[in-house]
Amino acid sequence: MQKFTTVTGIAVPLRRSNVDTDQIIPAVHLKRVTRTGFEDALFAAWRQDPDFVINKKEYQGGRVLIAGADFGIGSSREHAVWALRDYGFDVVLSPRFGDIFRGNSGKQGLLAGQISEADAETLWNLVEAAPGIELTVDLVGKTVRVGDLTVNFEIDDYTRWRLLEGLDDIGLTLRDEARISEFEATRESWLPQTLPARSPESTH
Amino acid sequence: MTNVIPTSQVSSSTGLRTLAEKVWDKHLVTKGEDGTPDLIYIDLHLLHEVTSPQAFDGLRLANRKLRRPDLTIATEDHNTPTLAIDKPIADLTSRTQIETLRRNCAEYGVRLHSLGDIEQGIVHVVGPQLGLTQPGITVVCGDSHTSTHGAFGAMALGIGTSEVEHVMATQTLPLNPFKTMAITVNGTLRTGVTAKDIILAVIAKIGTGGGAGYVLEYRGEAIRALSMEGRMTICNMSIEAGARAGMVAPDQTTYDYLEGRAHAPRGADWDAAVAYWQTLATDDGASFDAEVIIDANELEPFVTWGTNPGQGVSLSGSVPNPADIVDANERSAAERALEYMDLTAGTPMKEIRVDTVFLGSCTNSRIEDLRAAAEIIKGKTKAEGLRMMVVPGSARVRIEAEAEGLDQIFLDFGAEWRFAGCSMCLGMNPDQLEPGERCASTSNRNFEGRQGKGGRTHLVSPLVAAATAIRGTLSGPWDLVQDGDQ
Numbered sequence: 001m002q003k004f005t006t007v008t009g010i011a012v013p014l015r016r017s018n019v020d021t022d023q024i025i026p027a028v029h030l031k032r033v034t035r036t037g038f039e040d041a042l043f044a045a046w047r048q049d050p051d052f053v054i055n056k057k058e059y060q061g062g063r064v065l066i067a068g069a070d071f072g073i074g075s076s077r078e079h080a081v082w083a084l085r086d087y088g089f090d091v092v093l094s095p096r097f098g099d100i101f102r103g104n105s106g107k108q109g110l111l112a113g114q115i116s117e118a119d120a121e122t123l124w125n126l127v128e129a130a131p132g133i134e135l136t137v138d139l140v141g142k143t144v145r146v147g148d149l150t151v152n153f154e155i156d157d158y159t160r161w162r163l164l165e166g167l168d169d170i171g172l173t174l175r176d177e178a179r180i181s182e183f184e185a186t187r188e189s190w191l192p193q194t195l196p197a198r199s200p201e202s203t204h
Numbered sequence: 205m206t207n208v209i210p211t212s213q214v215s216s217s218t219g220l221r222t223l224a225e226k227v228w229d230k231h232l233v234t235k236g237e238d239g240t241p242d243l244i245y246i247d248l249h250l251l252h253e254v255t256s257p258q259a260f261d262g263l264r265l266a267n268r269k270l271r272r273p274d275l276t277i278a279t280e281d282h283n284t285p286t287l288a289i290d291k292p293i294a295d296l297t298s299r300t301q302i303e304t305l306r307r308n309c310a311e312y313g314v315r316l317h318s319l320g321d322i323e324q325g326i327v328h329v330v331g332p333q334l335g336l337t338q339p340g341i342t343v344v345c346g347d348s349h350t351s352t353h354g355a356f357g358a359m360a361l362g363i364g365t366s367e368v369e370h371v372m373a374t375q376t377l378p379l380n381p382f383k384t385m386a387i388t389v390n391g392t393l394r395t396g397v398t399a400k401d402i403i404l405a406v407i408a409k410i411g412t413g414g415g416a417g418y419v420l421e422y423r424g425e426a427i428r429a430l431s432m433e434g435r436m437t438i439c440n441m442s443i444e445a446g447a448r449a450g451m452v453a454p455d456q457t458t459y460d461y462l463e464g465r466a467h468a469p470r471g472a473d474w475d476a477a478v479a480y481w482q483t484l485a486t487d488d489g490a491s492f493d494a495e496v497i498i499d500a501n502e503l504e505p506f507v508t509w510g511t512n513p514g515q516g517v518s519l520s521g522s523v524p525n526p527a528d529i530v531d532a533n534e535r536s537a538a539e540r541a542l543e544y545m546d547l548t549a550g551t552p553m554k555e556i557r558v559d560t561v562f563l564g565s566c567t568n569s570r571i572e573d574l575r576a577a578a579e580i581i582k583g584k585t586k587a588e589g590l591r592m593m594v595v596p597g598s599a600r601v602r603i604e605a606e607a608e609g610l611d612q613i614f615l616d617f618g619a620e621w622r623f624a625g626c627s628m629c630l631g632m633n634p635d636q637l638e639p640g641e642r643c644a645s646t647s648n649r650n651f652e653g654r655q656g657k658g659g660r661t662h663l664v665s666p667l668v669a670a671a672t673a674i675r676g677t678l679s680g681p682w683d684l685v686q687d688g689d690q
Contacts, residue, residue, distance in 0.1 A: 184245075
C-alpha cells in the first residue's frame with residue numbers, strides 16, 4: 001500500500017444519504033476474480049442517468065467524494081472500495097460510514113473521513129457553487145482545505161497511522177505469530193473443526 | 205439515534221460481563237496498546253465464491269500459507285443457478301468465479317461443498333446445519349449476513365476481502381472492541397407475528413445506522429420463546445441496523461438444535477462444551493452501552509415501503525408522507541424512495557399489488573420458514589398472474605422439505621420449486637426482477653436494484669409472503685382468516 005499524506009483534487013458532491021454498497025457497485029458487477037477493472041461498475045445504475053453528478057463534465061477526474069450520512073452500509077463487498085479506487089477516488093467524506101465499508105477502505109488506501117452534517121452541507125454548497133473546484137485533504141492534520149475554509153475530519157488513529165505509513169496488516173500481525181501459536185495451544189479440543197468432514201449421528 | 209437509551213458504562217469496574225464481552229475476552233491473542241487494535245482469534249472461517257478469489261490471489265502473491273484449513277470451509281451459493289444445476293453454468297463470468305473457487309480450494313486444501321453436493325447451500329444455512337456454528341466461538345465470512353450465526357451465542361462478523369486474506373494467513377483479525385446494545389423484546393408474539401416482524405420493527409426504530417459500532421444482544425421473553433430458525437432470522441438482519449454483530453445467549457433451545465449434528469461435540473466433549481456454554485449468558489447486573497426495548501405484544505406483521513430496511517411500517521399502516529418527516533436527509537431519502545418504488549403517500553400497504561413473491565435467502569429459507577409458508581398456502585389458489593419462487597437455503601433443506609411433501613404443496617399452488625442458493629435475494633444469478641416489477645420478498649435488503657435493475661422490493665415474513673401470494677396484494681395471515689369469515 002502506498003503512503004498517504006495529502007491529496008488535492010476535484011471534489012464531487014453526492015447529496016444522498018444511505019448510499020448502500022449495492023448502489024456503489026451492483027451485484028451483477030461482482031463476478032470478476034481480480035482486484036481491478038471495476039471503474040465502469042461504480043454507481044452503475046445511477047450513472048445511466050445523464051444528470052447524475054458523476055456524469056457532469058465539470059466533475060470528471062474527481063478524487064474526493066462528499067456523501068451524505070450512512071455511506072457504504074449493507075453488503076460487505078470490498079468491490080465497493082475497489083470500484084471507488086479504480087475510478088480515481090482517494091477520499092470519501094461522510095457524516096457516518098457503514099462499519100465494514102470503513103474497515104475495507106483503510107485496507108485499500110481509500111481515506112474514509114468523518115465530517116459533521118453541517119460541514120457536509122457547507123462543502124456541498126461550496127462545491128456546487130464552483131463545480132470542479134479542488135480540495136486539499138490532509139491526513140497529517142486531519143483537515144479539508146478549500147480557499148479560506150478549513151474543515152476537520154475524524155479517522156481512528158490506528159487506520160490513520162497505517163495509511164500514513166502505507167503498512168500491510170498481515171505483515172504487522174505476523175510479527176506476533178509466536179503469540180498466535182501460543183494461543184492455539186490453549187484452545188479446547190472440542191471446538192469445531194471442518195476437517196475431517198463428518199456425517200450426522202442422527203437425522204436432522 | 206433518539207430511540208436508543210444510553211446507559212452508564214460501569215460493567216468494567218464491577219467485573220460483570222455481557223455475552224459479547226465474554227466471547228471477546230476468550231479470543232484475545234494480544235491486547236492492543238496505544239491505540240492499536242486487539243488481536244482476536246477466529247474459530248471458524250466460511251468462504252464463498254464472490255469475496256474469496258482476490259484473497260486467495262493475495263496469499264499466492266505473498267507466498268503465504270493458509271494457516272488453518274481445518275477451521276475453514278467453503279460453499280457455492282451467490283452465483284449458482286437454481287435450475288438445471290447439472291448443466292454447465294451458462295453465464296461465463298459466473299462460471300469462471302465458481303471454477304476459481306474450486307481451483308483455490310483444491311490448491312489450499314479447503315473443504316468445499318459444490319453445486320450438487322448434499323451440503324451445498326447458502327453459507328449461513330450450511331454452517332449451523334453442519335453443527336459447525338457453536339456457542340461462544342468467533343465466526344467470520346466475507347459476507348455481511350454472517351451475523352446470522354450470532355443466534356447461537358457466537359461472535360459472528362461480516363468482513364471484507366482484505367480481512368478474508370488476513371484470516372487465511374493468520375487465523376486472527378485486528379479489531380477494536382465494540383460497544384454493546386441490549387435489544388430487549390418483552391412479552392409474547394401474537395399468532396401470525398414472527399421473528400422477521402421483530403427485526404423489521406427494530407430496524408425501523410433505530411435506523412440503518414443505529415447499530416453502528418455496536419454488537420446487539422437480543423434478550424427478553426419473546427426472544428427466549430423463539431426457535432433457532434427464528435433467532436437466526438433476527439441476528440441475520442443485525443447488519444441492516446448497521447451493527448457489527450447480533451447475538452442471543454445460548455440456552456436449552458440452542459443445545460437441542462446442536463446435539464447430534466455432524467460437527468457438534470460428542471460424548472464427554474459434549475458435556476464439557478455445554479458446561480462452558482452455560483457460562484456465556486450476560487451476567488445479571490452487567491450493563492450495556494445502550495438499550496432498546498420492544499413490546500412483542502404490540503407487534504403486527506411488518507413490511508417495508510422504501511429502499512432501505514429501516515423504511516418499514518406495520519402491514520395495517522400506510523405509505524408515509526415524506527412531508528411529515530422532520531429530518532431533512534430522511535425526508536429527501538423518503539421522497540426518492542417513493543419515486544423509485546412508484547408509491548403514493550397515504551396508500552394503505554394492503555392495497556399494494558405485487559407481481560412476484562420470493563421465499564428464500566439466508567434470512568428465511570430454512571425448513572421452518574418453508575413449513576410456515578406451506579401451511580398457509582396448502583389447498584389455496586395463487587393470485588392470478590402472480591409469480592412465486594421458492595428457493596430452499598440448502599440442498600439438505602430441499603431434501604427435507606421434499607420428504608415432508610412441502611415441494612408438492614408449493615407446486616400444486618403454482619409456485620416454482622428451485623435448487624438452493626442466494627438466488628433472487630441479490631440477483632447475481634439469472635433469478636432477477638424485471639425493471640418495474642414489484643416483489644414481496646422474505647430476504648433482507650430492499651435497496652434499489654437489489655433484486656434486479658429497476659426491481660421494487662417489499663421485505664416481508666414467510667407468512668406475509670404466503671398470504672400475499674394468495675391475495676395478490678400485501679397481506680398477512682389475519683387477512684386470510686377474515687376472507688374465510690366472509
